[in-house]
Amino acid sequence: MNHLLNLRLTLLLLLVCLTGFASAQPLAQRLQRLLGEPVLRQSEVGMAVYDLDADTLVFAHQAEKLYRPASVQKLVTTLTALTQLGTDCEVRTDVFADGAVDADGTLQGDLYVRGGFDSEFGDADMERLADCVARAGIRSIGGRLVGDVSMKDSLYYGEGWSWDDARFDFQPCLTPLVYRRGCVRVTVRPTARGEEPVVTVEPASDCYTVDNRAVSHVPGAGRLVVTRDWMYQSNALLIRGNATRRVEREVPLFAPEQYFLSVLADRLRARGIETGVTDLGRVPEGARRLGGTARPLTDLVRRALKKSDNLAAEAVFYRLAHSLHPERPATAADGAEVIGTAIRALGRNPEDYNVADGSGVSLYNYLSPDLLLAFLRSAYRDPQVFAALWDALPVAGVDGTLAHRMKASPAHRRVRAKTGTLTGVSSLAGYARTEDGRMLAFVIINQNVLRGARARAFQDKVARELVVKD
Structure with a gap:
């Protein structure tokens, strides 16, 4: 009996020692061990981890290969925008009057509203636009109510969208x-x-x-x-x-700019302002600005990253595109060109990758974990950009698209990262604060995985290993 008890105690001690040994292994070894997970038998993964404090690459596996990034593409879009446009950039929606207002309050001409692609524009903003018109003394629009959507081209969807x-x-x-x-x-x-x-x-x-x-x-x-x-x-x-x-x-709805004009007309009529027909066109030179709304670009960035919101990401993408050629409607090719310039600034060749949209919805996007890691490293070196990014990223087990992940893991609250999901693709990229206080940047892209839950479980295991002490 004593012999059996001693054997059990010996096995228990051995198990404890082995567990301690496994957790004491260097991070690179622990991550290498995870590459034997069953999910990778029928799929593949690209990974890269960088110690930002030591300025050292910790681990890389197929990091230079190209993958469909899914929504971690939004990191490239938003980081380029925060760097190129600035953290204080605003997105405006303005109303203009083209003509004089007579003694009866009739605008002898057209009323214009020019869109700047504010994806967060809502009820309160619409009320403010209508108030701007009412404060101008306008009681009737003698001409048309015109929407100016000339900031971008007329394509409603991105290339490679399903x-x-x-x-x-x-x-x-x-x-x-x-x-x-x-x-x-x-x-x-x-x-x-x-x-x-x-x-x-x-x-x-x-x-x-x-x-x-x-x-x-x-x-x-x-x-x-x-x-x-x-x-x-x-x-x-x-x-x-x-x-x-x-x-x-x-x-x-289809043709949402017509929806916008319809609701604005309703809001004007609610204030006793008679409206005529609605139309599309450009604000003419000399038209008088009556007022408008302004929203920080960082609000769009936050929604794009926290909620993985495609519309917000595309709005940011087209703000970038518009900055390249503000004299004409922006195109997706313009946005890709601006991002290509950012890629070149990181010491990479933009022709080695493909950027088709700003959200990652397109099946034509191809990036590498190594490139995404370079964007994360660059952002960390810019205090203003990093502060905006850090605030916008989902927090493991707390909010955004990571609200229900890693709750019982050491990674809880220590990981802030962007998720990505398409059929066959699951990705996670961001930052991890280790238990001993180091900051890591990491990228994980699972490809050819049909059950997203299995890929997410693998990523959560990686996140755990990132934060625990060596």
């Missing part, structure tokens, strides 16, 4: 005049069995129609679907299937 994602709110149309993210909120409430549910849409507007063919509490009607007729680029809101409980959906 066509069937147009139905989802994470892929709204891209336009410099965007209100409530180009979406309406559709609420469906069931009624008596077999009856139509009650459907309400906010805000009210004449730029969409509602086609409600759903029924309440009839299982045979199928799953409830709330969408729009996106196949034909129509703003007919379609409600189908079985309504069993209250459901809310954000539905992106």
Whole structure:
């Protein structure tokens, strides 16, 4: 009996020693060991880790290979913008009057609103625009209400975007005049069995129609679907299937600049200001600015990174593009050129990579972990840029797209990083503060992985090893 007890104690002591030995291994060895994880049998990974305090590369695995970055592309976009445009850059939406206001308060000409691609423009901002017009003494618009969307080209979607994602709110149309993210909120409430549910849409507007063919509490009607007729680029809101409980959906509209003008016209009429037809055009030389709204670019950066918001990232991307040739509509190629200049400044050849959009939605983006690491290292050396980035990145186990990850891990609150997800792609890139106080920059891109949860579990294991003491 004593022999058996001694054997158990010996095995327990051996296990403790082995566990201690494993945790005491250098970080590079621990990361190398993780490359034997089952998830990598049918997929691959590119990784790079850098000790920012020691200015030393700690670990690299296939770090120079090209991968689809998914939403860690947003790091490249936002860091280039914070560096090139400055942390104090603002995004404006302004109203202009082209003509005099007569004694009756009639504007003898057109009223213009010029968009600067403020993806956060909402109800309070729309009210401010309408107030600017009212304060100018305008009681009637004798001409047109004109939207100026000349900041960017007329393409609503990016190159390499999946066509069937147009139905989802994470892929709204891209336009410099965007209100409530180009979406309406559709609420469906069931009624008596077999009856139509009650459907309400906010805000009210004449730029969409509602086609409600759903029924309440009839299982045979199928799953409830709330969408729009996106196949034909129509703003007919379609409600189908079985309504069993209250459901809310954000539905992106086609031609959101027309939606913007429709709501602005409603807000003006609510102030007793008569409006005429709406149209698109450029603000003419000599038009008088009545006022507008201004939003810090850092607000867009924060949403792009914390929430992995595609619209915010594309707004930042097109602000970059516009800075290259402000005299003409910005294009995605312009944005890629500005980012290419940033890549060259890091000592790399931009022709070795491909930048197709600002959000990472495009399947044409190709970057390497090594390049992303260079962006993170460069940001760390610029106090203003790093402060804005640090504030905007999701915190492990706390907020953003990392709110539900690493809660019980040593990485909890010690990792701030951008996530990325596409079919077959999962990525994580950012910073880790180790238990002994060192700051690491890291990049992980899992490719050809069909179950994203397995890739995220692998990344969380890597994050744990990054923060624990050697």
